[in-house]
Amino acid sequence: IRLAIDGQQLQIFGDGQQTRDFTYVDDVVEALLAAACRRESDGEVFNLGGERPYSIHEFVDILLGVVGGGSYACTPFPEDRRRIDIGSYYADFSKIKSVLDWQPAVPLTEGLRRTVEYYRRYRNHYW
Helix, strand or coil, X not given: CHHHHCCCXXXXXXXXXXXXXXXXXXXXXXXXXXXXXXXXXXCCXXXXXXXXXEEHHHHHHHHHHHHCCCCEEEECCCHHHHHHCCCCCCCCCHHHHHHHCCCCCCCHHHHHHHHHHHHHHHXXXXX
């Protein structure tokens, strides 16, 4: 996000087709509060996830749209990063949805908009 805000080129390792889910911090806080305040969560373990999986390529396209420009380049994985890359990952939040009626409320584009706005406003505190 910092690179995009600063107008620097982003690097996508590999072809960018690996997927991730993104959960906005407000949604995480809501899930934690629901779990802390409800007996149904006692002794349970829940996954949190975003609205749907996004490819890294999609994520960067959305981020650059929110920032208002920028660029990226796909580059082969350096060996040290290839060893630790998790491939595609998407959390199944169906258990917390059924037990605590939680689901993500902030879509990725809105979460990125809020995040970019925050860092633009307080950038001197972060970089």
